[in-house]
Amino acid sequence: MRGLFITLEGADGCGKSTQAAILADRIAATGREVVRLREPGGTAVSEKIRALVLDPENSEMAPECELLLFEASRAQLVRQVIEPALARGAVVVCDRFYDSTFAYQAAGRSLAEQTIRAANALGSCGVAPDRTLVLDMDTDAALSRATRDGADRMEAEGVAFQRRVREGYLRLVAEEPRRVRRVDATGTVEEVAGRLADALADLLPDLAGEDR
Numbered sequence: 001m002r003g004l005f006i007t008l009e010g011a012d013g014c015g016k017s018t019q020a021a022i023l024a025d026r027i028a029a030t031g032r033e034v035v036r037l038r039e040p041g042g043t044a045v046s047e048k049i050r051a052l053v054l055d056p057e058n059s060e061m062a063p064e065c066e067l068l069l070f071e072a073s074r075a076q077l078v079r080q081v082i083e084p085a086l087a088r089g090a091v092v093v094c095d096r097f098y099d100s101t102f103a104y105q106a107a108g109r110s111l112a113e114q115t116i117r118a119a120n121a122l123g124s125c126g127v128a129p130d131r132t133l134v135l136d137m138d139t140d141a142a143l144s145r146a147t148r149d150g151a152d153r154m155e156a157e158g159v160a161f162q163r164r165v166r167e168g169y170l171r172l173v174a175e176e177p178r179r180v181r182r183v184d185a186t187g188t189v190e191e192v193a194g195r196l197a198d199a200l201a202d203l204l205p206d207l208a209g210e211d212r
């Protein structure tokens with residue numbers, strides 16, 4: 001039995017982390033085991049890499065170094081947590097996965113797409129999400145929300161960078177419509193949560209019956 005691998009994506013400040021928590025609770029309420037994770041992070045090794053890669057003091061970091069650090073964090077998470085969870089039939093809900101690398105390092109940083117795809121294949125150890133939900137909203141509103149309490153190294157890149165990230169995500173939605181779905185991130189937390197559940201209805205029919 002293989003479980004289900006769901007990833008949440010979006011530019012900084014789109015409300016993803018709040019929604020990941022709600023979604024995980026809703027899936028757990030249907031009786032499934034849920035493993036909730038975030039990238040970069042989720043293992044001791046990956047959390048150390050997270051601190052390094054997001055530290056605003058590391059402003060000299062080369063894009064290639066950044067790419068490999070995200071992939072290193074990912075590979076550890078896949079081998080140590082995601083693969084075993086899927087093997088025992090759990091639903092894995094991951095806040096970001098390799099589509100973040102496409103949006104941020106290819107669209108955002110302008111690294112060659114071919115390079116990113118090869119790096120993602122290695123970093124993910126060949127594990128692909130069953131469904132990816134892209135929370136989409138206006139860039140300015142999202143970024144001002146994200147940086148209310150200060151900016152990490154990626155958020156400090158500014159609004160033009162975040163616009164490219166958003167466009168990168170929308171391209172993925174167009175290119176892989178079966179797996180990658182755009183979800184409107186505006187409105188109340190409950191409204192957005194309802195849209196996410198709807199976008200999973202074919203994979204998790206029990207979610208639709210949840211009280212909204």
Ligand code: TYD
Pocket residue numbers: 011012013016017038039040054070095096097098100101102104105152154155
């Ligand atoms: P985080 O604080 O987790 O942001 P959020 O709450 O918005 O998910 O920081 C993760 C940052 O790292 C975010 O700006 C996106 C970026 N990132 C990449 O650039 N490439 C990647 O492959 C991943 C996983 C994240």
